[in-house]
Amino acid sequence: MTNITNRSKSKKILLNAFDMNSVGHINHGLWTHPRDQSNRFNELSYWTELAETLEKGLFDGLFIADITGVYDVYQHNIDLTLKESIQLPSHDPSTLVSAMAAVTQHLGFGITVNLSYESPYQFARRFASLDHLTQGRIGWNIVTGYLDSAERLIGHKGLKDHDLRYEQAEEFLELCYKFWEGSWENDAIQKDKINRIFTDPNKVHEIQHQGKFYQSQGVFQVSPSKQRTPVLYQAGASAKGLSFATQHAEAMFIGADSPEKLKTQVDKIRTQTQQQGRNPDEIKLFVGITVVTAETDELAQEKLTEYIHYASPEAGLAHFSSSVGIDLSQFAANEAIPYKPTNSIASVNKKFKEQQTTINDLKAQHILGGRYPLIVGSGATVAEKLIQFLDETGVDGFNLTRTVAPESHQDFIRLVIPELQQRGRYKTAYEDGSLRHKLFQQGDYLSETHPVQQFRCKSTSKNKDSVQHHLNTQQKHTA
Template identity: 55%
Template sequence: MPASSKQILLNAFNMNCVGHINHGLWTHPRDRSTEYKTLDYWTDLAKLLERGLFDGLFLADIVGVYDVYGDGIDLTLKESIQLPVNDPLLLVSAMAGATRHLGFGLTANLSYETPYLFARRMSTLDHLTRGRVGWNIVTGYLESAARAMGRPNQVDHDRRYDQADEYLEVMYKLWEGSWEDGAVMEDRGQRLYAQPGKVHKVRHQGEFYQVDGYHLCEPSPQRTPVLFQAGSSARGLRFAGRHAECVFISGQNKAATTRQVEAIRNAAREAGRDPNAIKVFMGISVITAATEAEARDKHAEYLRYASPEAGLAHYAASTGIDLSRYELDEPIRYEKNNAIESAVKTLTRNNDWTVRRILQENALGGRYPALVGSPVQVADALQSWVEETGLDGFNLTRIVTPESYADFIDHVIPELQSRGLYKTEYAEGTLRNKLFDAGDRLPASHVGADYRALTRGLPAREQQA
């Protein structure tokens, strides 16, 4: 492969549950995912990832159940398809205490979180991790979550993003505008912890949210956590262009991935930002060993434990289409719903997706691209994806945990490092500084920076909405 100057960014992709992406592998005798309820499981993983110089551990989450396939949760329970699922935020303090550099990308659904309290939780974690947290902003897509939260159904797709825009406005006011730099004095002699004139009340009266109060936390290292987002619909892209610092995509081939990356860069440009201000990560699975033959053998071994049908059930929830109603070779038809809009369009756009094809592509229990090969072969493939599509990095799924991550660290990381494609040590500072090498705070060009308190004691924008 030709030399490349762009270093690859890398997150481990995981979830506080048994079955995450590659379903059925919990039955593998070397898999530890059923230990997800223990702190040792997570602190051991965090230390392993830090040994591999991973940029972060990206934790997905849902607040609902996958009940579309077969109109129930029988298979979801049998194969533990993201059920049971525990809260991701509660893991972070323990993992941060066991590591020094590893970042944590935390998924939280703003549709069911009040901004005032969520701002405090994230600021608390940013303090405790010394600035190593990011927030994966999601608006939800499961009707089961809406019903569980006492609502008859979900808010329409685009309307959820309208709400998200206002939610972020409130968060910026709290994180960036309520406490000025220099407000905290910690002056024992004068009995002055914080200066009253430098702490401001947020008064927000909007369509979705009303806030009249002070942010409860003093400024954390990053103030605003690193902002992740994963929507690839037209409305989701507009939201990403305005707010996101990192975007997670699910690419199936290089041509489609290139188009997705270009769409994200264009969205940033249209929002008045540098198109390269957003780092783009793609989900990927890797099976590797010292030699290609060993990797192929391991792949064959994993296939014996995987559940393609569980992957089909997961996909049914993502699209809102009950795929159990289709014959094996019957084309999947478009259904208007409030699930993941881009997933529905991908599945139905060309009338060429069938249950048989989905099962084949979900052979490992999940639908992300799978690389199988020696360290050189995997490194070649990763380098090719980055150079040909414009990606910045990858969210590496677990297949057998923690074996899949350990294999990647022991075999692929040294090969990437030998090519100058991966760091050999961590940079100091916060997660934002590690990712962008431009300081701990949101850049001045980001919309959130407009809400910062100035030294004269007023926000850059009026706090009154």
């Protein structure tokens, strides 16, 4: 396989803004900063302004996280979650897409949807509709859920076993492939006003699915959209999650606590993707980062100090408690947190098994209320660090979290983007085409080596006799 470090030396950085339809997302407590406007998250103008800002910065996409449920593990209640607005309240992210698409031409939208609480048909219909309305700019971040509070809200008895959730995800995705790829042929839509044929009946096929988790029979209601299947994002890091992601995903959201560990993870993903019969470059790898930047390194450090004054490390702990399924409030500041198997995010919880971690360690990692790698400095300093990070690890790009909204994204666009462009590592204009084509330069559809291929309906040659038969039948009925 091609050496990852050499392969990454000249590639341009891909960039998503990472956000959530809520006040607090990753960097908790900063909603209290006087300049922060995240309390406007329930106003449409907040999101359309953000979309316009990101498109001016040539961002590849806006990646919107979501959860079903609430963070109630810390102290066994939601008091701190409510006080600090730790992703509560939070609203449906898919409702934002059409408005943001209307004020942009190129920005992609990666929307998180938990399949555990969705009907495959209704979900597939909604996302196919969004792909139509955005002209092929929609992506789906596939998650299976990890919160017991979500199970109670939905009315289930308890969280499914981790591996069983992925087994369900496999079938959910298979059925969605059938809807998106297997029901309508590309040229089914005729729009023939003279012969009164909007759709050729011979080119629309009924789906038949009888599985362990889902059953479906009938014709998908949505005609083929620009991408057919939305761009597929995934963040699985457990053994089962990696197997699922390297089989299906086109972009993965990964993380590690050091560049060396991240490079090991990147190499593992590339190798496993190749073993799945896919090109290892068919998956774009993104790592979450937080950036604080200003005109000089000194001013950036001053800004960081200002931000720290408003951030809430304890809110970060409350968020993290639900991620690992352990109430971290029970441990003393310098007490090593013991490993305990849970049904939550397996890859995150496993870190307690691999290394000794205390509450003080976690609070030090949460100085801005979040645990993503923190890069501080002038635009030139940040650009150099991002390039070095990408070249050393082999990732393809970054998911940039917000700190103080909207100034953190505005600062990044004003100060960092030009420095990346001057170094030839960031685009100076968008390419035309769908989100998938922008990411891979390989057209609008999933590649021929992707497992979706087995579910695609085979196009039939345009059969004039079948159309004429339909017309004759129609004439008989009207005679």
